Amino acid sequence: MLEIHSVPEIGIPTYQAESLWSAALALGFPAAVWRLPNRNEINLLISLGGDTQRKKTDLETLLASFVVHPFRESEDSYVLEGDLIFTYSENSVLKNVVNKLGDEHPTVKVLFDQVTRSNPVSERDTLVRPASDPRQVQESDESEHFKALVAEAVAAIKAGEFAKIVLSRTKKKSYSADFQPYQAFNRLQGTYPSAFVSLVSLPERNELWLGASPETLVSVDANAIFRTTSLAGTQAALDAEGVLIPAGEVRWGQKEIQEQALVSRYIVECFKKIRLREYYESGPKTVRAGNLYHLRTDFEVHTAALNFPELGTVMLELLHPTSAVCGTPKEAALRFIEAAEGYDRSLYSGYLGPVNVDQESALFVNLRTVRLSEGEATLYAGAGITEDSDPQREWEETEMKCQTLLAVLT
Numbered sequence: 001m002l003e004i005h006s007v008p009e010i011g012i013p014t015y016q017a018e019s020l021w022s023a024a025l026a027l028g029f030p031a032a033v034w035r036l037p038n039r040n041e042i043n044l045l046i047s048l049g050g051d052t053q054r055k056k057t058d059l060e061t062l063l064a065s066f067v068v069h070p071f072r073e074s075e076d077s078y079v080l081e082g083d084l085i086f087t088y089s090e091n092s093v094l095k096n097v098v099n100k101l102g103d104e105h106p107t108v109k110v111l112f113d114q115v116t117r118s119n120p121v122s123e124r125d126t127l128v129r130p131a132s133d134p135r136q137v138q139e140s141d142e143s144e145h146f147k148a149l150v151a152e153a154v155a156a157i158k159a160g161e162f163a164k165i166v167l168s169r170t171k172k173k174s175y176s177a178d179f180q181p182y183q184a185f186n187r188l189q190g191t192y193p194s195a196f197v198s199l200v201s202l203p204e205r206n207e208l209w210l211g212a213s214p215e216t217l218v219s220v221d222a223n224a225i226f227r228t229t230s231l232a233g234t235q236a237a238l239d240a241e242g243v244l245i246p247a248g249e250v251r252w253g254q255k256e257i258q259e260q261a262l263v264s265r266y267i268v269e270c271f272k273k274i275r276l277r278e279y280y281e282s283g284p285k286t287v288r289a290g291n292l293y294h295l296r297t298d299f300e301v302h303t304a305a306l307n308f309p310e311l312g313t314v315m316l317e318l319l320h321p322t323s324a325v326c327g328t329p330k331e332a333a334l335r336f337i338e339a340a341e342g343y344d345r346s347l348y349s350g351y352l353g354p355v356n357v358d359q360e361s362a363l364f365v366n367l368r369t370v371r372l373s374e375g376e377a378t379l380y381a382g383a384g385i386t387e388d389s390d391p392q393r394e395w396e397e398t399e400m401k402c403q404t405l406l407a408v409l410t
């Protein structure tokens with residue numbers, strides 16, 4: 001039985017999201033804080049049951065939770081059950097609390113005691129990279145390695161192995177003990193209003209993931225409207241002087257048009273597999289994601305009119321990983337990624353987001369993301385490769401994508 005308390009009843013209007021977040025982390029409770037694209041509310045979910053559950057993302061059966069799924073499709077999702085969900089307005093006023101266990105539950109009390117006991121959070125907030133960091137030397141090796149990989153993929157495309165592949169890499173930075181991830185989240189959500197901005201703590205992995213994803217994988221809103229998008233093709237949104245290039249002036253080359261069209265086609269093929277013909281498609285249009293422009297096509301299905309309530313779950317299984325992060329055909333691209341990319345993508349290019357929170361589910365591709373663990377920040381970025389790809393430009397594209405997060409971390 002869910003107990004839903006209004007704010008005055010629970011009597012905790014003074015608890016700020018950041019204090020609750022810190023308390024949850026101090027006690028080792030899995031937690032997630034997020035802000036949906038073009039919305040003002042900040043949501044904070046805390047799971048009080050110990051370890052995060054591993055199971056399938058089933059939108060029909062999951063209770064209110066926050067889900068994180070790795071890139072590898074065969075793995076289960078991390079499901080953070082929403083024992084406590086706080087919603088704050090844009091000016092940090094607590095608007096609503098869902099407390100599944102009730103105010104008198106001992107673990108809830110332990111959490112609130114911890115909030116009251118905690119020290120005020122330090123304002124100092126820096127991501128430090130020592131000047132003598134040996135990684136500086138490594139970076140040129142990494143660039144050579146990535147460019148060689150792109151050249152290999154272009155050769156494989158020309159040999160007919162696949163039509164498109166997304167290749168990725170990491171960039172590592174160290175951060176000091178003073179670094180405050182919650183404040184980085186706050187800056188990120190202020191900087192990227194149209195992104196899905198989130199910060200997740202997975203204690204059993206000893207990791208935090210912070211990101212600003214521009215790509216909806218699957219969403220189902222309170223009116224039972226299903227949405228997905230195809231996002232691909234990248235160019236800088238700022239000119240050499242750092243001035244925004246108006247979206248109307250952006251021109252796309254054949255490479256980007258083809259790269260994005262392949263993602264749209266992949267989505268349409270997924271609809272065809274389940275014989276779904278009644279969908280709305282609009283685009284492609286130029287959309288901005290921080291310092292970058294992309295091409296995006298939006299797809300929409302009215303699931304209630306089609307009497308297809310489980311469409312979100314069905315499409316999630318079919319779509320992930322889309323050719324915006326993997327390639328076409330999927331199996332051949334996956335084989336190449338596994339064999340040649342040379343590292344474990346982990347949660348990067350998986351998906352994450354709230355499920356059945358406030359009657360909606362919204363899952364986003366885990367892009368423009370950084371993993372924070374034991375003083376090391378790992379940024380992830382990929383680029384779609386077609387037969388027209390130039391290795392140097394693809395490397396630069398991944399560097400630009402890393403900037404999305406670097407800019408708020410440093």
Ligand SMILES: C=C(O[C@H]1C=CC=C(C(=O)O)[C@@H]1O)C(=O)O
Binds near residue numbers: 168367385401
């Ligand atoms: C794989 C990433 O971006 C995808 C989404 C938009 C544009 C992309 C591109 O132009 O390659 C990628 O498909 C990433 O940011 O790591």
